[in-house]
Amino acid sequence: MKATNQQMSNGWVETVLENDHGMCLTFLNFGGIVTELVVPDKRGVRENVVLSYADLSHYKENKPYFGALIGPVAGRIKDACFMKNGTRHTLSANDGHHHLHGGGNGLHQQLFSVTLFQHEDRVGAMLTAEEMEMDHYPGKLTTTITYIITNENEWIIDYHATVDEMMPVTLTNHTYFNLTGGVKRSVLNHVIQLESDSFLELDETLAPTGFIRSTAHTPFDFRSEKRIGERIHLTHHQLQVAKNGYDHYFLLDHTKEVKAVVYDEESGRKLEMKTTQPGVVLYTGNSLEDELLLKEGNKIEKHAGLCLETQGHPAALQHKGLSSIWLKPEDVYKHQTIYQFSVE
Template sequence: MKISITRVNISDQEVHEITMKNKHGMEVAFLTLGGIITKILVPDIEGHYENVVLSHTDYRDYLKNPGYFGAIIGRTSGRIKNAQFELNGTIYSLSKNYGENQGHGGFIGFSGRNFQFECSNLNDNASVTLRYLSPHLEEGYPGEVLVEVTYSLNDYNEFAIHYEAIPKADTLINMTNHTYFNLSGSFEESILYHVLMIKAEKFAEVDDTSAPTGELLEVEGTPFDFRYMREIGEDIKERHPQLLIGNGYDHPFLLVPDASPKVRLAHRFSGRVLEIDSTAECVVVYTQNYTDNQHVQCGGILQNRRSVALEFQNLPIGKNGVNMENSIVQGGEKYSAKTVYKFKVEQMNA
């Protein structure tokens, strides 16, 4: 197991890119800026290694990063309707970076912070802990919060993310990672031909601003039924009202608690398979329905639906604090969540 560290200057900001590599040759690379995952190298059925995560060609683009490529998201993930919430009788107004809503932690959020780091390297497991102290009222959230996110890689081709946070006062915390995947290794190829399974009986309805309404809808009989492996693009063009809102999938799926794996993504021709388990309540599936014409590695200028983001988190917060209860963390208590990504190869029928 190897850990290597490279200094990267991004517009006069000193950032470190850290790479973990296991005995099989799988690599995971990420920046201390936002914990942004820039590379996951895994083999295909022929043993060829390619990067299966979306990343910018020019690292200076990560200073804006409108698509949140690879980043840690916090303090909260997803939309907060009207960018405000009431906690302990006080109304907190948040920064509005998604129209009238807040999204993914605000204008900067954790995705734009440069974390401190500490490495640990054992025989069969490498890990790096990223730390950030979020001050009281940063982006409008109450309470100072010490955040630790640990990335680890073992010799079983399992990459894990462990989130921990301890606030000094009652606040909201609901973290995730916003990595986009394309298991073909080429971001010129559409994600719509990947096959996907989500162990979810229900998904969250969203309004026309993509904030949750509070309603949970049955997946059965809808384009949102991924209880069994099927192509992502099979029903994505149907005129379902929820698909029309986001121009595709951009919805939280409520995960079956005891299921394992929770999510399975596969690419037939390369044989690459990704199985994911998580302690999270739901997974937000976003089929990269829009693009800002970013220049990306292994794909030139990014087109729509060249990747899929799988964001494991608690349900986002809607109008009048809908779903907020699962994001409240009391002062002095520890927030903890973990997601494990297991990569493998399988011979599949084309």
């Protein structure tokens, strides 16, 4: 097990966490951004399985939110506003008319202090930022988010947050996975199983309508294994509004311990996801088209990666039937997500 910090020329700090079995997580103190996650394939070949920029300077803007921590509120707040105690709070509109992923100075733009720790079977880092004033949110947010790598090839994310005034909080991580290793192929041939029988409907601007739809008899039913590309080009309206793909919040079945499984047949890599969060956004990189280069030298292309963004949903601010995302000063926000890698 090994944990190291390295000062970079631009003032950022790069941290590397490595277990005893060839799994290695690299991230920045800027935005908690994961820049590399190396795991072996079925032949023992160690390769990067997340989307990463070739040039680290591109993380400053990072429009796709590669690898970044997201908050205070992950997802879109419709019309960039919400009501609190009868008062309307207006946020910045950074996605059309909507407020996306905490606005221009969300967690993805924060510098965290990093504290390393090491135990016999795990190694980790605590990323802390205190009393952050963000956008036009009421109150200040303090977070400690812990990244852990275990000898069971788990990447564990522990989220801990407090506020000094009641405000909406739901945090996530926006890493794009591609289990082929080195982004050899798109994720369309990845097989996924997702324990969810309902999802949130989106309008034409990708904002939630508030309607919860059944996954049954739709291209959104992943309760049995399906290839991601198997139904992605169907003329289902919800696929079309998301630019021929998935960008939807799935409400998870918490009677099942493993909430999602993703598998790449050729490499043999399998990813299992567990979480305490009420749901997950499955995003299949529908808007990923850019001249910027990935670490492996490839151009960024549509469906190059997929995200499993575990979170509550900001639609709860405006619609009933969803888990509340309000956090009070006397309460503590605590959630955990585990991504575990193996081979078959």
